Amino acid sequence: MLNNICVVMPTYDELENISRTLRSVLEVNPGVDVLVVDDGSPDGTGRRADELAHADSRIHVLHREGKAGLGPAYVAGFQWALSHGFEVICEMDMDGSHRAQDLRSMLDVLGRDPGIDLVIGSRRIEGGRTENWPWYRDLLSRAGSWYARRMLGLRVRDMTAGLRAYRRDALCRVDLRSVKANGYVFQIDMTRRVMAAGGVVREVPIVFAERTRGRSKMDSGIVVEAMRCVTLWGIERCLPSHAARGRGRGPADAGNVGT
Numbered sequence: 507m508l509n510n511i512c513v514v515m516p517t518y519d520e521l522e523n524i525s526r527t528l529r530s531v532l533e534v535n536p537g538v539d540v541l542v543v544d545d546g547s548p549d550g551t552g553r554r555a556d557e558l559a560h561a562d563s564r565i566h567v568l569h570r571e572g573k574a575g576l577g578p579a580y581v582a583g584f585q586w587a588l589s590h591g592f593e594v595i596c597e598m599d600m601d602g603s604h605r606a607q608d609l610r611s612m613l614d615v616l617g618r619d620p621g622i623d624l625v626i627g628s629r630r631i632e633g634g635r636t637e638n639w640p641w642y643r644d645l646l647s648r649a650g651s652w653y654a655r656r657m658l659g660l661r662v663r664d665m666t667a668g669l670r671a672y673r674r675d676a677l678c679r680v681d682l683r684s685v686k687a688n689g690y691v692f693q694i695d696m697t698r699r700v701m702a703a704g705g706v707v708r709e710v711p712i713v714f715a716e717r718t719r720g721r722s723k724m725d726s727g728i729v730v731e732a733m734r735c736v737t738l739w740g741i742e743r744c745l746p747s748h749a750a751r752g753r754g755r756g757p758a759d760a761g762n763v764g765t
């Protein structure tokens with residue numbers, strides 16, 4: 507049984523989603539705390555988060571000045587959760603795409619096996635799927651995961667998945683201050699960093715449903731950033747200096763199990 511769980515939920519213009527998403531997360535997972543990380547949403551999401559936090563002590567809010575991207579919002583949220591002593595720190599979208607019951611089953615898996623450092627809610631293993639995603643998003647996500655797997659030599663099927671549960675120690679082993687990734691490549695960066703530090707990753711199947719309210723913040727800059735970073739990290743990985751560093755550290759991918 508896990509205790510001290512914080513679900514970090516970044517928001518930008520999610521007024522139409524925040525109340526019902528938080529209600530469902532906390533109803534299905536009554537033991538968790540939630541940290542909303544709002545980047546000054548013009549639609550008033552931050553104010554609504556404050557009202558909800560006022561009514562429920564499990565809800566916390568971190569206000570940031572302006573839209574700075576998913577990665578920096580998560581890094582700030584992780585640092586807050588670590589400094590407040592949480593033992594398990596999760597990532598979850600606020601737009602209703604991630605199901606509260608999937609978070610629960612992932613926490614069950616983490617709770618049952620102390621050897622696991624990171625549970626990834628995967629759309630790309632048996633039992634996992636996407637619903638109502640436009641074909642081009644599905645293609646982009648599959649191609650991105652394939653490219654990252656090949657370039658970085660990792661066996662994770664869903665590299666850009668955004669429903670995750672980290673054990674505190676796994677996050678502590680990552681130098682969060684040096685994480686600069688902004689968009690979805692943040693998820694790839696965190697995966698490779700956890701594994702490079704010897705972390706064990708387990709994928710658990712989830713259903714990801716496209717949002718029905720509000721607008722996606724995905725844009726072409728996010729795709730370009732992902733391509734650029736993954737290519738660079740892949741090249742770095744092949745350099746002799748990197749291979750020499752890796753030798754002293756043990757097997758980077760040890761313990762990763764696909765399903």
Ligand SMILES: Nc1nc2c(ncn2[C@@H]2O[C@H](COP(=O)(O)OP(=O)(O)O)[C@@H](O)[C@H]2O)c(=O)[nH]1
Binds near residue numbers: 520
């Ligand atoms: N704080 C913060 N949250 C963001 C930012 N960009 C996206 N989000 C949130 O991250 C989650 C996923 O974003 P979304 O636009 O739905 O991405 P998609 O599902 O890939 O289309 C949602 O909860 C968004 O509100 C940002 O720059 N800052």
Ligand SMILES: [Mg+2]
Binds near residue numbers: 599601603717722
């Ligand atoms: Mg979304």
